[in-house]
Amino acid sequence: MTNSYPRSDERRRMVELQIEARGIMDPGVLSAMREVPRHLFIPQPWNRDAYADAPLPIGSGQTISQPYIVALMTELLHPKPTDTVLEIGAGSGYQAAILSMIVKKVITIERIETVAEHARTNLANVQAKNVEIVLGDGTLGYPLSAPYNGILVTAATPTIPEPLKAQLADGGRLVAPVGSRSIQDLIVIEHHGDQFREEQYGGVRFVPLVGKFGWEE
Template sequence: MKDTPKHQGLRNQLAKLLEQKGITDKNVLDAIRKIPRHLFLNSSFEDFAYQDKAFPIAAGQTISQPYTVAFQSQLLDVKKEHKILEIGTGSGYQTAVLCTMGAKVYTIERQNELFKITSLLLPKLGIRPKHISFGDGYKGLPQYAPFDSIIVTAGAPFIPPALMAQLKIGGKLVIPLGEEHQIMTMLVRKNESQFEKHEFGEFRFVPLLEDKN
């Protein structure tokens, strides 16, 4: 697991590209510069790791495009020590970005194969989420609620009520909503019963899987 000056140079170029595409949050860009994305990919993709593209990972899932990771992270407006629930650990790259930004990350993955790979990989890279679990993202992690923010990294046909309930007042829930194509949606919790909704254009995600058992 090597991280070389060449990789660092490619990361700097990637951060510059994301800035040109409209990412302005310095903490997000710093995290992109620090995290060795090539180590989250199958070695056959290593040469392409710092292109702004999504790639396949285990269990028929994908590692999101860096712009998408940066865009969602920027929407969350992460502050140090923020308690964040991530639905869909996936490769662990988004988890790593949030941890590097100083957040306390609680993350949940539906695919057992991915859960096993990622729970071993993150500590090897010195990235330690507060909690990583295998389970149903639609249910969230009520035992650790409430959260300052919640990020969903898969396309959802609707906003799971359990996740809305686990959000702090003033907190943000960022979720790609839709079946074929998704609209990046942010809910801001105004009080116990009211949420303000904002939409940020079209993205493409793998579907959020529900435990039907």
């Protein structure tokens, strides 16, 4: 990924006014948000508003999160260059692209085949080569590559799916919006031994997480 993508001035303003101004300080997160061309992950005509302070539709009833929420959830993972991260809900691929700039490997699970294909195309367009897209039920996780240093859930879940907790490495962190279909709390779980310590980081709104351990279709 290079700085040659257009609209770099919009990305710099987005980071300065929407992200740094709200307290995001992780240098890796800020650098990735400046670098990844968000507009390439949003279909027309909504991509003209790619750097606005708002979520946007990406088709199939799915959305791309507000830039600040992407940055906040990424920072809350405490990502490191040696990490393998599991993302639940690939969407357009933007969150995975941000993570790919910071960590060693990203595996992202998407249940909707057309959405997964769009994400695969978008990630190829920005040369995010350390991202693997898996088609399936994200609430089951992906045991094949477990345990994960971080797990990021990008859809609203009524509770934290037990398979995801089981696949979180000792010392790992899981970030997820937990609550009803209409409003959730952003939850961070940290795994230590047989304990899972939980903290809350305010209200958010995400599309529902559909699956065996999430919401019904």
